[in-house]
Structures are given as C-alpha cells and as structure tokens.
Amino acid sequence: MGTEFLKIVEADEAKKIVENLFKECYKIRSENVPIENSYNRVVSEDMHATMDLPPFDKALKDGYAIKSEDSFGTAEENPKILKCIDTVEAGSFSKKTVKKGECIEVSTGTPIPKGTNAIVMVEFSEKLEKSSETININVAILKSVPPNEDIAKKGSDIKKGKLILKKGTALNPVKIGLLSAQGMKNLDVFKKPFVSVISTGNELLNKNEKMEHGKIYDVNTNLIKGTVLSSGGTPITQGIVKDDYDELKTKIITSLKNSDIVICSGGTSAGVGDILKDVIDELGEVLIHGISVKPGKPTLVGKINDKIIIGLPGNPVSAITIYNVFIDPYIRSISGLSGRENSKRKQFRLAKRIHSAKGRMEYLLVEIKNNEVHPIVKDSGAIASLSYADGYTKIPKSVEIIDAGEFVDVSLF
Amino acid sequence: MGTEFLKIVEADEAKKIVENLFKECYKIRSENVPIENSYNRVVSEDMHATMDLPPFDKALKDGYAIKSEDSFGTAEENPKILKCIDTVEAGSFSKKTVKKGECIEVSTGTPIPKGTNAIVMVEFSEKLEKSSETININVAILKSVPPNEDIAKKGSDIKKGKLILKKGTALNPVKIGLLSAQGMKNLDVFKKPFVSVISTGNELLNKNEKMEHGKIYDVNTNLIKGTVLSSGGTPITQGIVKDDYDELKTKIITSLKNSDIVICSGGTSAGVGDILKDVIDELGEVLIHGISVKPGKPTLVGKINDKIIIGLPGNPVSAITIYNVFIDPYIRSISGLSGRENSKRKQFRLAKRIHSAKGRMEYLLVEIKNNEVHPIVKDSGAIASLSYADGYTKIPKSVEIIDAGEFVDVSLF
Numbered sequence: 001m002g003t004e005f006l007k008i009v010e011a012d013e014a015k016k017i018v019e020n021l022f023k024e025c026y027k028i029r030s031e032n033v034p035i036e037n038s039y040n041r042v043v044s045e046d047m048h049a050t051m052d053l054p055p056f057d058k059a060l061k062d063g064y065a066i067k068s069e070d071s072f073g074t075a076e077e078n079p080k081i082l083k084c085i086d087t088v089e090a091g092s093f094s095k096k097t098v099k100k101g102e103c104i105e106v107s108t109g110t111p112i113p114k115g116t117n118a119i120v121m122v123e124f125s126e127k128l129e130k131s132s133e134t135i136n137i138n139v140a141i142l143k144s145v146p147p148n149e150d151i152a153k154k155g156s157d158i159k160k161g162k163l164i165l166k167k168g169t170a171l172n173p174v175k176i177g178l179l180s181a182q183g184m185k186n187l188d189v190f191k192k193p194f195v196s197v198i199s200t201g202n203e204l205l206n207k208n209e210k211m212e213h214g215k216i217y218d219v220n221t222n223l224i225k226g227t228v229l230s231s232g233g234t235p236i237t238q239g240i241v242k243d244d245y246d247e248l249k250t251k252i253i254t255s256l257k258n259s260d261i262v263i264c265s266g267g268t269s270a271g272v273g274d275i276l277k278d279v280i281d282e283l284g285e286v287l288i289h290g291i292s293v294k295p296g297k298p299t300l301v302g303k304i305n306d307k308i309i310i311g312l313p314g315n316p317v318s319a320i321t322i323y324n325v326f327i328d329p330y331i332r333s334i335s336g337l338s339g340r341e342n343s344k345r346k347q348f349r350l351a352k353r354i355h356s357a358k359g360r361m362e363y364l365l366v367e368i369k370n371n372e373v374h375p376i377v378k379d380s381g382a383i384a385s386l387s388y389a390d391g392y393t394k395i396p397k398s399v400e401i402i403d404a405g406e407f408v409d410v411s412l413f
Numbered sequence: 414m415g416t417e418f419l420k421i422v423e424a425d426e427a428k429k430i431v432e433n434l435f436k437e438c439y440k441i442r443s444e445n446v447p448i449e450n451s452y453n454r455v456v457s458e459d460m461h462a463t464m465d466l467p468p469f470d471k472a473l474k475d476g477y478a479i480k481s482e483d484s485f486g487t488a489e490e491n492p493k494i495l496k497c498i499d500t501v502e503a504g505s506f507s508k509k510t511v512k513k514g515e516c517i518e519v520s521t522g523t524p525i526p527k528g529t530n531a532i533v534m535v536e537f538s539e540k541l542e543k544s545s546e547t548i549n550i551n552v553a554i555l556k557s558v559p560p561n562e563d564i565a566k567k568g569s570d571i572k573k574g575k576l577i578l579k580k581g582t583a584l585n586p587v588k589i590g591l592l593s594a595q596g597m598k599n600l601d602v603f604k605k606p607f608v609s610v611i612s613t614g615n616e617l618l619n620k621n622e623k624m625e626h627g628k629i630y631d632v633n634t635n636l637i638k639g640t641v642l643s644s645g646g647t648p649i650t651q652g653i654v655k656d657d658y659d660e661l662k663t664k665i666i667t668s669l670k671n672s673d674i675v676i677c678s679g680g681t682s683a684g685v686g687d688i689l690k691d692v693i694d695e696l697g698e699v700l701i702h703g704i705s706v707k708p709g710k711p712t713l714v715g716k717i718n719d720k721i722i723i724g725l726p727g728n729p730v731s732a733i734t735i736y737n738v739f740i741d742p743y744i745r746s747i748s749g750l751s752g753r754e755n756s757k758r759k760q761f762r763l764a765k766r767i768h769s770a771k772g773r774m775e776y777l778l779v780e781i782k783n784n785e786v787h788p789i790v791k792d793s794g795a796i797a798s799l800s801y802a803d804g805y806t807k808i809p810k811s812v813e814i815i816d817a818g819e820f821v822d823v824s825l826f
C-alpha cells in the first residue's frame with residue numbers, strides 16, 4: 001500500500017508525466033449540440049459545406065435580368081426597349097423563360113430567371129408605362145452590360161463539400177453564421193470534461209458559516225472552479241472536507257463517479273500528515289509527490305481507476321500557480337482549446353529587478369502596469385496579491401537576478 | 414405618420430446619436446448573484462474588504478511560537494531549552510498564554526498564541542523527549558529570531574474597509590478567490606440587458622425548413638445572437654418574420670415587452686419597401702435612416718416607448734459590420750464591459766494595397782495571417798468571407814488607397 005519515497009520531480013518532468021496521464025486516462029469525446037447553442041464551443045471534426053452557396057445563380061442588385069446581348073450598344077442617349085414579362089420578389093422565383101427582347105424584374109438575392117445572363121441595375125433603367133401591373137410593361141435599358149454582370153453564380157461563394165471549419169476551431173458568432181447559412185441543425189463539438197473540485201482543511205469555512213478564531217473562509221473552491229471554466233472544463237464543486245482520512249476517501253470515491261478529473265487542494269498539514277497521498281496510495285497510484293518549484297512543492301498527481309487525481313497546495317496563490325502551469329494546458333487540450341494557449345503568453349519589460357532563490361524554478365506572480373511587469377513580492381499566503389495579479393513569469397532554476405528593463409515572458413491569467 | 418425624409422447621417426454623427434439613445438433609454442441596473450456564479454460577470458459598484466485578512470496574527474511556518482527574547486543568543490551549538498505547553502493544529506487555537514521559557518507548537522496558518530511574538534521554524538528546533546504526548550515536553554531552539562519572525566499580522570494582507578475591486582472589474586477566477594477569502598456570499602454585478610433578435614425576409618428559412626428554390630437559410634438570428642452574447646447582453650431570439658407590415662409590427666410589440674433593445678435585420682426590400690421604417694414611424698420615432706458608410710447604408714435607429722430599436726441590413730456581412738461599429742460599444746458599455754473595448758483593437762501591417770471608393774467611409778473585413786492584414790474582397794453578399802474574417806479595418810472617407818506595408822488599425826472580432 002504505497003511507497004514512502006517522495007516522488008519529487010523537476011518541472012519539465014512533471015509536465016511530461018501529467019501530459020501522459022491525460023493521454024492515458026482521458027478519451028477525448030464529442031457531443032452533438034444544436035447550432036444555436038454552439039457559441040464558444042469548439043468543433044471536434046473538420047466541417048465541410050453541405051450545400052452550394054449561393055444555392056442558385058442570384059442577382060446582386062435590384063434591376064432587370066436580361067440577355068446581355070440585348071443591351072449591347074445601348075447607352076443613355078440610345079436606350080433599348082425590352083418587354084418586362086415577370087417580376088420576382090425576395091424569396092420567390094420566376095417560372096418564365098426570357099426570350100430575346102424580354103426581361104424580368106428582379107431584386108437583390110433572387111434567382112436569375114431562365115434565359116437571362118446579366119442584370120441591369122434599376123438605376124440604369126426606366127419604366128415606360130405607369131401601371132399598377134408590374135408585368136407586360138416596356139422598360140428602357142440605358143446601359144450595355146457584359147454577361148454575368150451583377151450575378152453571383154451558384155456555388156461561387158462556397159462549393160458543396162469544401163472544408164469550411166477545421167477541427168479545433170472555436171465557434172465565434174461569424175463562424176456560427178457561416179454554418180447557419182448551410183441550414184445546419186446540429187454539430188459535433190468537444191465535450192467538456194467534468195472536473196470535481198474538493199477543498200480540504202480543518203481550518204476552512206464555507207461562506208454560510210460564521211467566522212471563528214483560527215478559521216478562514218475557503219478560497220480554493222471558487223478559485224479552482226473559475227479556472228476550470230476558463231480551461232474549458234465543467235467544474236463540479238464538492239465542497240469542503242475535514243483533514244480526515246475516511247472523510248476524504250469517501251468524498252474522492254463519490255467524486256470519481258461523475259467526473260473525469262478530481263482536483264483537491266490542501267490535505268497536507270503538519271498535524272495530520274499527508275492524508276491525500278495516503279488516500280491515493282490506497283485507492284490507486286501516486287505518480288508525482290512534490291514538484292521542485294516555488295511555490296507549490298507539495299503537489300500530488302495520481303490516478304485512481306484510470307481517472308486523474310490532482311492534489312494542489314492548500315495555499316491559494318500556490319494552488320493557482322501550480323494549476324496554471326501544470327494542469328491548465330492539459331485540460332485545455334482535452335477540451336479542444338489547445339490552439340489558443342499561446343495567445344495568453346506575452347513579452348513585457350521588467351520594471352524592477354527580480355531576485356530569486358537559486359536551485360528551484362520559481363513562478364512569480366506579476367502585475368502589468370503601463371506595459372511593464374511589476375513582480376508581486378509577498379509571502380505566498382497573501383491573498384491580496386491575487387487581486388492585482390495579471391499573470392505569472394517563470395524564473396529558471398539557475399537564475400538569481402533578472403535586471404530591470406529586460407524582457408520576460410508573462411503567462412496571462 | 415412619419416417623415417419621408419431619409420435621415421442619412423455620417424458615421425461619427427450616427428455614433429453620437431446611438432450613444433445618446435442608450436443613455437436616454439437604458440437605465441443601468443445591477444443584480445445580486447451568489448459569488449459562486451459570478452464568473453465573468455462585472456462588479457457594478459466599488460467593493461471594499463469586509464474583514465481583515467489574515468483575520469488574526471498567523472504563523473507563516475510550521476514550528477514553535479515563542480517570546481523572541483527567549484531565543485536571543487541561541488545557535489546550533491548553543492541551544493535554548495523551552496517547555497512546550499500546547500500544540501495548535503490547523504483550524505484551532507491555543508487558550509494558553511506563553512510565559513518566559515515556554516513555547517507552543519504551531520502549524521502554518523494557525524493563530525499566534527498569547528504571549529508569543531515570533532516563530533522558530535521546525536527545521537531549527539529539536540524535540541528532546543520521545544513521547545506520545547505533544548505537550549509538556551522540552552524543545553531545543555537552535556536559532557535566534559527577531560520579533561515578528563514568520564508572523565503575518567492581522568490585516569497585513571488586506572485591511573477591513575480597503576477598496577479591493579473597482580466598479581467595472583470583470584470577475585476572473587483570482588478576483589472571485591479574493592472575494593471568497595472575505596466570506597462574501599453574494600455581490601452586485603451589472604445586469605445583462607435583454608436584446609431581442611428578429612430576422613425579416615420572405616426569402617428566409619429556419620434550419621428545420623426544407624430548402625426551396627429562391628430561399629436561403631437565415632444567418633442573422635444566430636450571428637446576431639452570438640455577437641450580443643459577446644457584447645455582454647442576453648439575446649432573446651424571436652425568429653423569422655415575413656416582409657409583412659402587420660406581422661413585423663406584432664412581433665416588435667411582443668419583443669419590446671420583455672427586452673431592452675430590439676435588433677431587426679432585413680425589413681427593407683425592393684418589393685415591399687421599407688416596412689421596418691414604417692413600423693417604427695407608427696409606433697415611435699426614427700432617429701437614423703441610413704448611415705453614410707460602406708457596407709450597410711440601410712441602417713435604422715429609432716426608439717419606441719423609451720426602448721431602443723435597431724434595424725440592420727439584411728446582408729450578414731453588412732449586418733455584422735454595422736453591429737460591431739455602431740451597436741457593440743454601447744451594449745458593452747451598459748453591460749459594464751466598456752473598459753475592455755480597446756483590448757480588441759490592434760495594429761497590423763497591410764499585406765496588400767487597398768482601394769476604396771472615395772466619399773463614403775468604408776469598413777473592410779480583413780483576415781490576419783502571419784501578423785499581416787489581408788483584405789477580404791468579395792461582394793458583400795458572400796457569407797464565406799465571414800469564415801475567415803478576423804476583424805475589420807476602417808478606411809476614412811477621403812482615402813482612396815492604402816499601400817502595402819502601412820500599418821492599419823484592426824478591430825478584432
């Protein structure tokens with residue numbers, strides 16, 4: 001039942017272990033959703049056009065559909081008279097076929113009548129009879145137009161079968177519009193993984209409990225819930241459990257039933273030892289017990305019945321840092337969002353010199369002000385630092401000092 | 414019943430009219446939500462700390478709370494023996510008071526016992542008796558520590574009453590974490606305005622209808638729904654209405670009942686005239702009838718019973734462009750998101766020369782590839798252009814040509 005050896009790993013190795021664990025334990029799934037509910041979802045397969053657009057040769061202007069050769073040689077001072085044999089309003093079409101010397105009145109977006117191959121804009125025409133009838137009147141054409149003038153050919157916009165959205169595309173309004181134009185009813189999107197969130201600690205109160213001396217309000221449930229949402233997952237908050245082996249074990253077993261990933265925080269304390277590690281040891285396997293980074297050394301990664309279990313430090317600043325560095329990229333990836341990860345990383349100039357302890361990779365919270373990076377230097381228990389943290393920067397193991405003015409990479413929250 | 418005069422205005426004037434209309438007709442409201450449901454909402458008032466954090470002087474390390482003067486002069490080779498009179502685990506506190514020569518065992522985050530003013534880390538101590546009892550044993554202190562060593566004072570992180578979040582702050586996970594630390598139960602956020610979305614046109618089919626010659630599937634309902642969501646509003650889709658005065662009038666009256674803003678598209682066609690304008694004229698007042706921009710001249714802005722009504726062009730590319738330029742900023746503003754508008758605008762180098770018609774401001778859809786702007790040149794009916802449009806750029810009225818290599822401002826979708 002478990003090893004006493006602390007499985008402490010370096011940051012890069014930890015990432016590799018977590019990545020493999022996600023690959024091994026999580027089968028990427030999709031679900032079919034109605035198109036009107038697909039906002040911000042991510043398509044889980046390449047999507048191809050299901051029809052030609054436009055679906056017919058269509059008029060791009062209000063005017064008259066004619067045989068273009070009927071207009072050749074005409075001009076304002078030398079009009080050509082055509083007989084208008086029908087009129088087509090939006091949403092309908094003409095069943096008639098235009099012969100030499102005839103035309104049909106069309107409006108923008110309507111199908112081109114049979115026998116015609118060009119549109120003369122209404123501005124270059126003149127009705128010669130005032131009549132309540134719109135057909136069988138004479139119309140003067142004032143301009144010569146070449147074949148295909150102001151006509152969009154069937155399929156000229158999108159050909160049926162064409163790749164229109166690649167797998168992994170996030171559905172913004174215009175992309176949903178594009179699919180709507182195809183009359184698509186439903187589409188396959190990445191299913192969001194279910195992520196249980198458990199806070200552990202005798203000192204934790206939920207928001208409905210009265211403050212008592214020695215206690216603090218639970219931060220991590222809401223903090224991790226929010227980060228899971230932004231990673232593309234569906235959080236299931238499981239509440240607070242005491243530092244009690246049986247209580248934590250029961251809660252983890254329950255949580256595993258309806259979730260793909262269980263994220264605990266806390267569960268390590270001077271008084272009670274490393275109960276989360278002991279529970280994982282009993283139910284499954286501990287893969288990482290400690291990452292050699294600052295802050296957040298007491299991190300656990302394990303698996304139980306082919307599900308992923310993560311133990312974050314209880315301290316919120318450490319928890320969010322470890323989550324962002326070691327967990328977020330993989331939840332994003334299984335949620336189909338991986339392509340967007342880099343957009344969150346940006347270079348900024350450092351406003352102040354940074355000192356860092358040698359020998360451990362450090363993740364430092366920073367604030368961005370006037371396009372410069374200001375390190376937030378506080379003890380790692382300080383929750384206030386979270387209120388103005390815009391992201392974090394990574395200080396390599398071997399670096400002790402980074403001077404003001406140097407560029408650093410910031411991973412933005 | 415209304416004026417026949419077309420109220421065509423320039424782009425800047427249109428923006429002013431829309432801005433004033435929103436100010437006049439929309440009363441900014443807030444609603445109270447549980448903190449756990451506040452992700453991505455925007456706080457509608459300045460928020461102040463409701464309690465000191467930490468709520469008590471707390472230990473930053475596992476170790477022994479002592480009177481610091483008891484440690485003066487001690488070192489590894491010259492330890493000082495103190496009697497441990499109690500032990501404090503996470504979530505509890507000691508009722509005892511430490512006297513000279515005594516100490517209390519504490520763990521990280523627990524309250525500092527009475528009579529003590531410093532922590533000696535467990536690494537610099539040694540229990541002198543192996544005992545199942547944790548109290549009344551002797552402990553060797555191996556280091557001299559100054560007063561306040563490894564103690565976070567009550568309120569040192571956040572003082573009760575301090576401004577912690579400004580009105581207009583969007584709630585990301587870390588900011589929700591900060592509020593959770595205060596034990597906050599609910600908070601006031603901007604209420605999302607209700608925006609009805611109506612598509613008008615005899616040619617439009619909904620996704621469940623079978624394609625017929627001359628018809629097209631409705632794009633704008635889902636397109637505008639998505640953009641309203643990203644502007645911070647709550648869309649209410651009202652479906653498709655035919656180009657029929659009474660049908661449109663009835664739909665608008667119904668929609669006005671449960672929404673703050675009604676956005677129609679279409680409702681202008683060669684066959685039936687400007688029925689949306691006529692409906693607004695009858696029920697209320699038309700403020701703008703046409704904006705002198707390309708694309709999207711046939712735009713309507715009006716008010717009915719102190720509610721806002723917008724008529725967008727029926728063409729999706731025109732509709733989304735007009736929405737983004739003239740409507741989005743004001744819906745964002747009443748949703749509390751205005752501070753984030755600029756983050757969507759960025760400068761890029763132009764990959765190809767742009768030609769634009771003089772005399773009308775033009776909004777041109779663009780694609781960003783390799784950090785360069787590629788104009789999307791298609792007839793404005795082409796829905797495919799939406800599939801790769803990343804945003805739009807504005808070409809001033811007086812500009813005919815912008816050369817490749819010049820920088821242009823792009824408003825990103």
